[in-house]
Amino acid sequence: MIEVKNLTKRYGTHCAVDNISFQVDAGQILGFLGPNGAGKSTTMNILTGYLSATSGTVTINGHDILDEPNEAKANIGYLPEQPPLYLDMTVREYLDFMFDLKKCALPRKKHIAEICKVMKIEHVYGRLIKNLSKGYKQRVGMAQALIGNPPVLILDEPTVGLDPNQIIEIRALIKSLGKHHTVILSSHILPEIEAVCDRIVVINEGKIVADDTAANLSAKFSEDSRLQITVAGPAKETAELVASIPGVEKVSILASKEVGTCALAVEVAEGADIRRDLFTRLSQKNWPLLYSKTTAMSLEDIFINLTVGQNGGIK
Amino acid sequence: MSAIFRREFRAFFTNPIGYVVLAVIYAFSGLYFFSYNLAAGYADLSNGVFSMLFLITLLAVPFLTMRLFSEDKKQKTDQALLTAPTGLTGIVLGKFFAALLLYIIGISITLVYAIIIALQTTPDWLVIFGNYLGILLLGGLIISIGLFISTLTESQIIAALGTLAISLLLMSIDMIPSLLNNAAWITTAVEFLSVSTRYASFTSGLIQYDDIIFFATFQALFLFLTVRVLDRKRWS
Numbered sequence: 001m002i003e004v005k006n007l008t009k010r011y012g013t014h015c016a017v018d019n020i021s022f023q024v025d026a027g028q029i030l031g032f033l034g035p036n037g038a039g040k041s042t043t044m045n046i047l048t049g050y051l052s053a054t055s056g057t058v059t060i061n062g063h064d065i066l067d068e069p070n071e072a073k074a075n076i077g078y079l080p081e082q083p084p085l086y087l088d089m090t091v092r093e094y095l096d097f098m099f100d101l102k103k104c105a106l107p108r109k110k111h112i113a114e115i116c117k118v119m120k121i122e123h124v125y126g127r128l129i130k131n132l133s134k135g136y137k138q139r140v141g142m143a144q145a146l147i148g149n150p151p152v153l154i155l156d157e158p159t160v161g162l163d164p165n166q167i168i169e170i171r172a173l174i175k176s177l178g179k180h181h182t183v184i185l186s187s188h189i190l191p192e193i194e195a196v197c198d199r200i201v202v203i204n205e206g207k208i209v210a211d212d213t214a215a216n217l218s219a220k221f222s223e224d225s226r227l228q229i230t231v232a233g234p235a236k237e238t239a240e241l242v243a244s245i246p247g248v249e250k251v252s253i254l255a256s257k258e259v260g261t262c263a264l265a266v267e268v269a270e271g272a273d274i275r276r277d278l279f280t281r282l283s284q285k286n287w288p289l290l291y292s293k294t295t296a297m298s299l300e301d302i303f304i305n306l307t308v309g310q311n312g313g314i315k
Numbered sequence: 316m317s318a319i320f321r322r323e324f325r326a327f328f329t330n331p332i333g334y335v336v337l338a339v340i341y342a343f344s345g346l347y348f349f350s351y352n353l354a355a356g357y358a359d360l361s362n363g364v365f366s367m368l369f370l371i372t373l374l375a376v377p378f379l380t381m382r383l384f385s386e387d388k389k390q391k392t393d394q395a396l397l398t399a400p401t402g403l404t405g406i407v408l409g410k411f412f413a414a415l416l417l418y419i420i421g422i423s424i425t426l427v428y429a430i431i432i433a434l435q436t437t438p439d440w441l442v443i444f445g446n447y448l449g450i451l452l453l454g455g456l457i458i459s460i461g462l463f464i465s466t467l468t469e470s471q472i473i474a475a476l477g478t479l480a481i482s483l484l485l486m487s488i489d490m491i492p493s494l495l496n497n498a499a500w501i502t503t504a505v506e507f508l509s510v511s512t513r514y515a516s517f518t519s520g521l522i523q524y525d526d527i528i529f530f531a532t533f534q535a536l537f538l539f540l541t542v543r544v545l546d547r548k549r550w551s
Binding site (some may be wrong): 045048049050051066069070071074076078080082084085086087089093097098100101102144153168185261 | 317318319321322325326329361367390391392393395396397398399400401402548549
């Protein structure tokens, strides 16, 4: 449905998007994840034909965005980072205008009424857009993207400015849209991407650093599993004891809240399971194990791992 | 094209700039009609009303066009326009004709003046027709220049001042040869480019093909350049 090949965008010497390629199949919801300034919006602007790429190609539903711009654009509904609203128009006038601009062939009244119902903007239909709150502006922007029922939806941070209830509503909406549309969604909010998307592309400094499902990403990283334990015993000695267990790579002492106990973070070699050893050794010393938890990396940890630090990529 | 045309035309009246430009055209052409024609009892519209309209057009049209693309850039509504399956030419022409229609509504007040004169005496209709054609072509030219300049900036003020500067240059271009000892090639170039000389021949009822072609060509050129500037974003 969407095919991006070797896309590069340079602004002078600054490389905003650096040779990225990916493909999105029909009916997939792709999450575009990255810190601010990673190149998410630039990529989306190129996908929709608003900006040019320095090199590389974008094909939407078989139409190249440069060679057949109108055919490609007819397949896309786009919600940019800042919704493209004419503040001097009412919601009704604006949606009518966008309907005409997109040369939409569906029955006008029925189609716009349906969209307004889905986006819950019926009761602000006659109001000037400049008088709407940020959340409603965002919804009108989203409504505009849905006009014409385009097979591809590109949504740049669709939940920005919404209150928590609205965020949940919009996420559910995007999920339901994903049944009939191909969706690319950008965000720097991890739970959002995790909740909505089938597939996640992590982008940092213009490069793709990971491209997989949420479950696979977690699995890949949980190999470096860690163990967090609390023991009723002296901190230093306990740490030394734990470090002597075969398979333990690193032990660090954490701050403990309870007097007379110590908390340790234990990093374990790949595939090793030290839990039984740990129990027997501690019980020999009569230092009771109060708490133990394996911490697989959450998506949040993975994200930080991928986007902070020098090497960045998956090893 | 028609969606953009309708939106932009309406916007002239939701942002009061359309009313203001119309008011300026009506007030000053009316003042000149009253003093040159009604009070002086003179039937010729060319010297009073239409030479004033020449000035009003050059000074007021920049404020009509200043918003057209710069505001889209600033409010990021150009993202909706440029990602819609509409050709750039359609977008540019939609905005051009919206401004042109408002301008035509402004200058058509002179029809009322012509009718008032026709009630008293028989006016020279050919001269009046020449005047209309001249002021229409002139307005179209300034609108196309203003449209082009508004694509270059996000600031309405810079767009207005830039267009105004070109208007003033067009007004004062005739004095350049005398400053340069009337060098032959400069005189020829300025005579070719002199909008006021070409406009003056319309106001005397002289409708010449080369004048019409001059205005039409430069309008087309600036509209073409406007499309190119918008398209540049997609290519460079």
